[in-house]
Amino acid sequence: MSRFRLMSAAVLLIAATGAQASSFVVTTDTIVRALDASSNATSKISSSFHDDKIVLAARDDAASFVASKGEIRGAHLEGAFQHIREVSPSLNASDAQLAQAILAI
Incomplete structure (x- = not known):
């Protein structure tokens, strides 16, 4: 046993x-x-919008957004999110991914 x-x-x-x-x-x-x-997603965003004035104007807001882990949402960043989603509706990226892509430009 x-x-x-x-x-x-x-x-x-x-x-x-x-x-x-x-x-x-x-x-x-x-x-x-x-x-x-x-x-x-980040590389597609950063390569598509590298000379877009709306997106470039949101860089400082994107830095604050990333540093605060999404707590700070500036007006320029919100405008850039809306602009990116209107121009590329098939892009499925979170706000955090978009903010990081804006910083990578």
């Missing part, structure tokens, strides 16, 4: 280790995909 318990414990240990490894891989893949999507 003790040999059966030992074998059962070994099987459970192996199964648990495999589950943890696959969980780590799934989590890592999800994080990498999210970062890639964020990076792609």
